[in-house]
Amino acid sequence: LRRERDPKLRSRLIELRKKEGGLICDLCEKVPGEVQANLAESIYEAHHVIPLAVGDERSTKLSDMVLLCACCHRLVHKAIASEGRWLNLTEARTIIYGK
Ligand SMILES: [Zn+2]
Numbered sequence: 001l002r003r004e005r006d007p008k009l010r011s012r013l014i015e016l017r018k019k020e021g022g023l024i025c026d027l028c029e030k031v032p033g034e035v036q037a038n039l040a041e042s043i044y045e046a047h048h049v050i051p052l053a054v055g056d057e058r059s060t061k062l063s064d065m066v067l068l069c070a071c072c073h074r075l076v077h078k079a080i081a082s083e084g085r086w087l088n089l090t091e092a093r094t095i096i097y098g099k
């Protein structure tokens with residue numbers, strides 16, 4: 001999952017989300033509480049909603065990515081591993097949070 005660690009892509013996604021109204025986790029939809037604004041973005045990681053094997057065929061677009069808090073991101077990858085296939089956001093939310 002090296003591409004997910006591309007720091008440029010992650011910071012572009014974070015800047016876009018800030019412009020659009022603020023940082024929120026796309027999975028649990030929590031916003032950071034009492035965290036310094038300049039530190040809050042370190043909570044978030046960029047996650048590919050399209051399997052990397054497919055995504056490799058073209059350049060990654062920001063629309064292929066979601067912003068997840070580090071906790072949800074870890075859970076999503078755990079769920080993907082246990083299901084044995086890539087999960088979209090809705091599937092991941094159902095499996096992880098039951099909604
Ligand atoms: Zn989250």
Ligand SMILES: [Zn+2]
Pocket residue numbers: 004046047048073077
């Ligand atoms: Zn990921």
